[in-house]
Amino acid sequence: MNRAASAALFEEQTRFLEGDLLELRKWVVFNRTFPVLDVGFQALNRTPFRVRMHCDDWNELPASITLLSFTGEALTTLPTGPTGIFHQGPHRGTGQPFVCMAGSREYHTHESHTADVWDNYRLRGGYDLGGVLTQIWNGWLKSKP
Secondary structure (H helix, E strand, C coil): CCHHHHHHHHHHHHCCCCHHHHHHHCEEEEEEECCEEEEEECCCCCCCEEEEEECCCCCCCCEEEEEEECCCCECCCCCCCCCCCEECCCCCCCCCCEECCCCEHHHHHCCCCCCCCHHHCCCCCCCCHHHHHHHHHHHHHHCCC
16 A cells, blocks of 8 residues: 555544544553554553554555553563453464454454455444553453453
């Protein structure tokens, strides 16, 4: 994909990450500079959590998502709480735990899901950057604390 087009789409899809939305959801934006979207989640009685989305070639390719502690260290194992979309891994390509859901590069490149191609999702509602981020946040909220 053309880098300028990818960057423009990234900007369009992340410009809402400010103000009331962040306050309401208790999100912290650590970086929103193409091609990286780095957002932390906080909630009462939950261990804060952070995801870094590498959005090179967005949206020809889905974002590659790194799971982090709230202070920014890459997680090599997941706490006992996260379940559902969070896979202990390790992912064959990254050697790390990963987000196992449509919309993450790690899902679409995992040997269990290679037939479920990104093109089936990339133009559907809920699979823009904000939609994928919201799905991950909801998965985190639903997992054990």
